[in-house]
Amino acid sequence: MITTQTDFRTALLDPSSPAPNGVQNPDGVPATKRFDVYRNNVAVSLTDALETAFPVVNKLVGTDFFRAMAGVYLRAHPPTSPVMMFYGDEMPDFLAGFGPAQSVPYLPDVARLELAMRHSYHAEDASPIEPDALAKIAPDTLPNVTFTFAPTVHLIPSNYPLHSIWWANTHGGDIAKAAQPTLITRPEFDPSVDPLTPEQTAVLAALIDGTPLGAALQIGGAGFDLGPLLGLLLSRNALISINT
Amino acid sequence: MLDATKPSLPFTPGVGYKAQHFNDIMKDAGPVGWLEIHAENYMGMGGRPLAQLRHLSEKFPFSVHGVGLSIGGEGRLDADHLARLKTLCDWLNPASFSEHLAWSTHESAFLNDLLPLPYTAATVKRVADHIDEVQSTLGRQMLLENPSSYLAFAESDMSETDFLAEIVARTGCGLLLDVNNVFVSATNLGYSPQGYIDAYPLDVVREIHLGGHDEDEDETGAPLLIDSHGAEVVDPVWALLDYTLSKSGPKPLLIEWDTDVPEWAVLVEETKRADAALSVLV
Numbered sequence: 001m002i003t004t005q006t007d008f009r010t011a012l013l014d015p016s017s018p019a020p021n022g023v024q025n026p027d028g029v030p031a032t033k034r035f036d037v038y039r040n041n042v043a044v045s046l047t048d049a050l051e052t053a054f055p056v057v058n059k060l061v062g063t064d065f066f067r068a069m070a071g072v073y074l075r076a077h078p079p080t081s082p083v084m085m086f087y088g089d090e091m092p093d094f095l096a097g098f099g100p101a102q103s104v105p106y107l108p109d110v111a112r113l114e115l116a117m118r119h120s121y122h123a124e125d126a127s128p129i130e131p132d133a134l135a136k137i138a139p140d141t142l143p144n145v146t147f148t149f150a151p152t153v154h155l156i157p158s159n160y161p162l163h164s165i166w167w168a169n170t171h172g173g174d175i176a177k178a179a180q181p182t183l184i185t186r187p188e189f190d191p192s193v194d195p196l197t198p199e200q201t202a203v204l205a206a207l208i209d210g211t212p213l214g215a216a217l218q219i220g221g222a223g224f225d226l227g228p229l230l231g232l233l234l235s236r237n238a239l240i241s242i243n244t
Numbered sequence: 245m246l247d248a249t250k251p252s253l254p255f256t257p258g259v260g261y262k263a264q265h266f267n268d269i270m271k272d273a274g275p276v277g278w279l280e281i282h283a284e285n286y287m288g289m290g291g292r293p294l295a296q297l298r299h300l301s302e303k304f305p306f307s308v309h310g311v312g313l314s315i316g317g318e319g320r321l322d323a324d325h326l327a328r329l330k331t332l333c334d335w336l337n338p339a340s341f342s343e344h345l346a347w348s349t350h351e352s353a354f355l356n357d358l359l360p361l362p363y364t365a366a367t368v369k370r371v372a373d374h375i376d377e378v379q380s381t382l383g384r385q386m387l388l389e390n391p392s393s394y395l396a397f398a399e400s401d402m403s404e405t406d407f408l409a410e411i412v413a414r415t416g417c418g419l420l421l422d423v424n425n426v427f428v429s430a431t432n433l434g435y436s437p438q439g440y441i442d443a444y445p446l447d448v449v450r451e452i453h454l455g456g457h458d459e460d461e462d463e464t465g466a467p468l469l470i471d472s473h474g475a476e477v478v479d480p481v482w483a484l485l486d487y488t489l490s491k492s493g494p495k496p497l498l499i500e501w502d503t504d505v506p507e508w509a510v511l512v513e514e515t516k517r518a519d520a521a522l523s524v525l526v
Contacts, residue, residue: 001398003362005318005350012355022362022398025462026434031395033462034432037470038394041357049356078353082312082325083287122288125295151289189292 011035012042013075046074046087053088054114056169057095057107069098085122088115106160113166113193116154116184120191123151128237134230141244143214147207148241152186155196155204163195185236192236200229253278253305253339253451253496255522257515260309260473260500266296268508270303275512275519278339280307280498286336287328297336306338307451307498312354315374315388316347316361326381333382340451340496342387342420343378345371345408362397363407372414379417387450388412389420392457392471393429404429405443412448419445421495422453423484424477428469437484446492454485454518455500474503477514485521494525 003022011017019035047070051058058066077090092108092115095101128150137145156162161176168175181201183194196204199220206216217224233239256277261269269276279300286293300306313325333341346358361367371388378386388411390404402410408419421444423437430437456475460468477499489495497518499511 003397003399005347005359008359009350009353009355012359013353023395024398025464025466026396026432028398029464034395034468037468038357038359042355045356079356080352080354082284082314082322082348082354082356083328084284084312084356085288121291122293123291124289125291152291186291189295 012039013078015039015043043071043074046079047071049084049087050074050091053118054091054111056114056166057091057111059169060104060107060110060165061101065100069101072098085118086115091115106158106162106165109156109158109160109162110165113156113162113182113184116156117191117193120152120154120184120186121189123186126150126152126240129234129239129242131234133242137242137244143217144212144244146210146212146243147239148243149208150186150238150240152184152191153208153238154184155201155208156182156184157201157205158182163193166193183232183236183238185233185238187235187237194232194236196229199224204229204233253307255494255496257518257522258307258496258498259511259515260498260502261300262501262505263293263296264505265508265511266300270299273304275515276304278305278307278496280309280500283308283310283329283332284312286332301336306336307340307342307496308333308336308338310341310343311358312348312356313343313378314347314349314354315343315378316345316359316367316371317349317374318347318370319350321374321377322349326378329378330382333384340387341382341384342389342451344389344391345411346391358391360391360393360395360397363400363402363404365402368402368407368410368414372411375411375415375417379415385416385418387418387420389422389453390425391429392422392425392469394432394468394470396433403443405440405445409445412445418448418450420451420453421446421449421488422455423488424453424455424457424481424500425471427478427481427484428457428471431467431469434466437480438487441484441488441491446488449492449495451498452485452488452495453498453500454481454514455502472503473500475501476510477517482517482521485518486524489521489525494522497522 001022003020007020011020019031023031050070079087092111096108158181159179161180163180163182164176180195185192203216203220206219254277257275258278261279261281344358348355426440427437454477455473458470458472462468499514
């Protein structure tokens with residue numbers, strides 16, 4: 001009797017299915033609880049990996065809900081790579097379509113933020129520009145410069161007060177009323193999470209896309225002040241070159 | 245395949261490296277003479293994990309231990325993953341690279357566990373072909389680790405020790421002997437752990453693993469030990485280590501502790517016990 005890996009895998013991921021044929025205890029009795037050790041290892045290790053990856057999502061929905069939801073997720077989206085540090089890439093879209101989670105409409109954005117933090121943590125090292133680099137550019141060429149951003153930088157758009165939702169669940173404090181798109185950077189080894197205004201977000205998105213500074217500022221509208229955004233990007237080591 | 249110019253692991257205790265122990269290890273490593281990493285945790289592009297390795301590799305020899313290559317898989321090896329392993333090994337130049345006699349990927353789903361294999365001629369051929377591919381791609385000898393088994397396959401017609409000896413003969417790979425896995429498998433499948441060691445090709449062992457396990461029983465009341473890497477090494481496993489070392493001579497010994505990871509001081513106590521097991525041999 002041959003036990004194929006297709007049989008084995010199918011039974012591993014389906015808790016209602018019996019153990020595959022051909023697996024047994026030392027006396028030749030078909031394995032049941034012994035097979036469940038593997039089934040349990042797979043489900044628990046993947047659930048634990050998701051719990052580690054999405055601590056704020058877990059806190060928002062509660063661990064019982066999270067682990068039940070993870071059980072559905074891991075069967076719909078088993079890892080496709082042994083590099084588990086990025087397991088959960090489909091979680092934001094999954095949560096957006098997961099019926100029981102619809103009462104917490106900002107969950108997908110929180111999941112996107114937590115994914116971005118992990119991608120930032122493991123991103124390639126890059127040397128930031130000097131803080132006075134922009135001051136050395138001739139004023140008449142400034143509108144034409146573009147920026148190269150560090151691979152640690154992620155911009156998370158959101159119509160919810162995303163930053164304060166994350167902050168309240170990691171550090172405490174109140175939830176803001178206004179939308180807070182969120183910037184992820186990595187000044188050294190630990191990601192920073194900072195709130196942006198919708199105008200800063202629009203300007204930054206354009207800059208990340210390679211739009212020249214002058215045109216990007218137009219997107220911010222009349223009275224947009226680049227100072228706070230530029231100061232934040234410099235202090236977070238988010239810029240790695242100015243291209244004239 | 246064995247390149248004498250490559251560094252080798254010392255005959256001292258090592259530990260499975262955990263990031264939270266970085267400062268403790270840099271300050272005072274105790275009897276720890278080398279470190280082992282799970283390869284897959286160091287496949288990011290930068291940041292703290294690789295920075296820590298850069299610092300530690302100036303002080304310690306490293307063992308790179310893969311947990312995701314699925315050497316026993318029915319399908320082809322994942323070429324992307326093998327390339328990532330090569331990148332890591334070329335960068336770190338570890339003293340040793342090892343993987344498991346197990347499968348974990350099937351039809352693109354990675355199941356994050358070390359799944360069991362039937363011991364047959366067909367499995368020998370598949371595993372040997374995969375090891376040939378790994379060794380030729382990495383340009384180094386690999387070590388193959390014996391699994392913790394919870395069940396047996398009706399189709400198996402070889403012992404695990406005969407299976408491993410055949411793999412070694414075909415590929416020239418070395419072996420990583422996990423004595424906790426021997427104890428767990430022997431208890432679960434009803435054979436003598438000392439008998440296993442007697443039949444095992446000890447001459448090609450280049451590393452020994454020690455770890456903790458959990459105790460349960462199956463539905464018939466038979467003991468069912470579960471490899472957890474989440475506790476101290478138990479006395480019968482230390483005794484099995486002594487028995488093994490008395491036959492094999494000194495080997496690099498690794499303390500594995502991967503879940504509920506304790507403070508550094510607890511790991512140091514375990515490594516002192518491993519150090520004592522080595523010192524009586526001299």
